[in-house]
Amino acid sequence: MNKDQSGDSLYTKAAHDPYDTRHHGAINVPVYQNSLFAFETHEQFDLAMQNVLGHHVYSRGNNPTVRNLEEKLAEMEGGEDAKCFASGMAAITAAVLSVVQQGDHIVCVNHAYGPTREFLGSYLVKFGIETTFVDGTELSNWEEAIKPNTKLMYLESPTTMTFELQDLRSCAQLAASKGIKTIIDNTWATPCHLLPITLGIDLVVHSITKYISGHSDCLGGVVIGSMELMTRLSNSEYMLFGGIMTPQTAALVMRGLRTLPLRMERHQRSGMLVAEHISKQPYAVKVHHPGLPTHPQHELALQQLIGFSSLFSFESFEPLERLKAWATKLQYFKIGVSWGGFESLVNVNVVRSGDTERHIVRLYVGLEDPQDLIRDIDDAAAATLL
């Protein structure tokens, strides 16, 4: 049924589905708004119950609308299978718990997504699982942190406040040589701009809430990987925790996914224009965007990434109140968390390391005209910073 599309570009993978004989050729898989599936005979029921994920039995396991999205995401990411979850955090916690057990040790990159760090560094402690956080920019830091009981290296490249990269191929090789599994949060780059599985990473997680859904109207998450790892996760963390994606949400996400490659191309271009403009401003002392030649890992970024997305940050010596006044003055950048939708966003953060305190402004460049955004930035700066 699924003809081999491995040669197709992401544009084609996102836009094209094989003709679907099950749904009268409906161009989108309908929303299967049902919790259970009934059987004509008890014999068929008994057969399905032997493998509930391979049949349609119950929507906590296998719903056709959700399954369609999972197959599409697995294909786009270059994985063998995928499972969708109610949020990025539901996907991340399930992925982590599928590869560790009591007494294990995890090495995680510094500055990973905050709730992920809290889950690894604090929550898992009560199950006897310990995490060491490392500066992920040097492979030697990972090597030194590995212990005999290390079972997982957790990556996020780049991190989404300070935009530090990890060398994924080297990390994957190191992990494989020691029987350690690797998970990467690929939310920033999306499959359009980074394919970690092709570099040897075991499991990819995404917050679907961001670029993949792309319209700031739903939450979701996904885990993608080999059939072996995904089967284990599907039968345990997916089925037992029950933090699944609803069919309504899956249909919304599929609608967003159709234009992901198109949106990412635009986000890349607009994000670069705004980052280049910010890098020339006197109030920006350092711009954290891997696409800028001034980024300390720009060379690695060019080798490893297929493209750049439009979330970046800059550091400033300006007092916090003035930076916040500037952010408030902005017309097109809304103040808020999250990113990946159509709308530009801004927030001002204090990042502490030791006794140094850095003021980091995070900007998300949406789908507005970048020249309007640049004018907005300059107008607000003239009123508050300059």
Ligand SMILES: *Cc1c(COP(=O)(O)O)cnc(C)c1O
């Ligand atoms: C938002 C985000 C998450 C968590 O996703 P939710 O859908 O909010 O649970 C994880 N990782 C990154 C990098 C994120 O930006």
